[in-house]
Amino acid sequence: MRVLLIEDDAILGAAVRDQIAADGHTVDWATRLDTARDCVGTVTYELILLDLMLPDGRGLDFLKARRAAGDATPVIILTARDQISDRIAGLNTGADDYLVKPFDLAELSARIGAVARRYAGNPNPQVEIGDLTIDLAQRLIQRAGQPITLTAREWVLFETFVQRPRALVTKAQMEERLYSFDAEVESNTIEVYIGRIRKKLGHDIIETIRGMGYRLGQPKRAAS
Template identity: 55%
Template sequence: MRILLVEDHDLIGEAVRDHVAASNHAVDWMRIIADAEAALGSVRYGLVLLDLQLPDGSGIDFLRRMRKSGDTTPVIILTARDQISDRIEGLNAGADDYLVKPFNLGELEARIAAVARRYDAKPQPVLTFGTIEIQRTEHRITVSEKTVDLTAREWAVLDLLVARPGNIVAKDRIEEALYAFGSEIESNTVEVYVSRLRKKIGRDRIRTVRGLGYAFGEAMGDK
C-alpha cells in the first residue's frame, strides 16, 4: 500500500516513515499541507497519516477539504492533542482513526492494518487461491505450503492485484505504486516485476490484458 505521511516533526516523521516502510509499504513524507495537497492531487494513496499542527495550517481543515472534495482516502490522525473534544472533532471531520502521541509503532502498524481491512474489497486477513495462501496484513505468502519471499516492490504489485481478484489493474496504477520506492521507473519496469511474480507464484496466476493492464486469476488466454 502507498501511504502519505503528513508530519513536520523530523524525529517522529523519520521513525514513522522507516517503520511503515519496513512493513513493505511505500511512504511519501510531506511536512506541510501544501505539499500534501499536491501529492493527493497527483497520486492515489491507500492511506493518509495526518498530524494536526502543521506549519502552514490545520490538519483538521485539510481533512475537511479532502472530504468536501469527495476524497474518501482513509485517514489516521497522529497528534499530541489528547482531549476527548479533539478526538470527537477529528472523527467528525472524517478521520477513520485517532492515535495520540507518543504512540507505540507496533500499535500504529496494527491500526493501519485494521483501517486497510475495513476499506478492502476483500477484508479477510487471509486470502486463498488454490495452492496459494496470502496474509496481506503480515506480508506472508505460501505456495503449496512453502513460504515464498517477495521484495517490497513485488509485494506492492501483488497487493494491488489481489485486492480485487479477476479485475484489471491498469499498468499506470502499478507504476504509481512502484514510483513510491524511490528508484527511476523504466518503460518495462512493470513487466519485469510481473515476470518475477510469475516465476515465484506461478505463471498462470497473473494474466496480461493487452492494452489495459493485468489481473490476478487463472489464465484466460491473451497472455
C-alpha cells in the first residue's frame, strides 16, 4: 500500500515512517503542505496520514481542499490531545479516523490495517504475477503454495517492480532505493541482483529493456 505521511516533527515522523515501512507499505513523507500537494498531484495514494499543525498551513485546509476536489483517499488524522475541537472538525471534514498523540505504533498499524481492509475489500491484498502470489504486507511470495524467500536487498528491488507493475524501472531508480541518495555504486550490483531474483522467481519474471532498465514480465496467461 502506498501511504503519504504529512508530519513536520522529525522524530515522530521517522518513527511512523519506519513502522509503516516495516508493515510492508511504501511511504512518502512530506513535512510541509506544499510538498504534500506535489505528492498527491503526481502519485495516487491509498492512505494519507495527516498532522494538523504544519509549518505552512493547517492540515484541515489540506483535507478540505482534497475532498472538495473529489479525492476520496482515506485520511487518518494525527492530532495532539489538546486539539479535540480540531479532531471533531476533522471528522466533519471527511477524515476516516484519528490518532491522538502520543499514540502507540502498534495502534497505528492496526488503524492503517483497518482502513486498508475497509477500502480494499480483501483483508490481505495479494498481487498475482504469472504463477506467483505476492503479499506485500506480509512480505510473502508463493508459487503453488510454496513460499519463496528473498534476501533483504532482493526484496527491496523486487518490491519496486511489484508496486509499479507495468512501469519501466531504471538502474538509477533501483540504486536510489537500495542505497541512500549520495551512495555511489560503480559496479554491476543491480545486474547481479536481477540475476538472483530471476533465479529464484523464474527467468521471465523481469524483462530486460536494453539501455534503459527493467520491467516486470507479462503474466503469461494460460490459454483458456
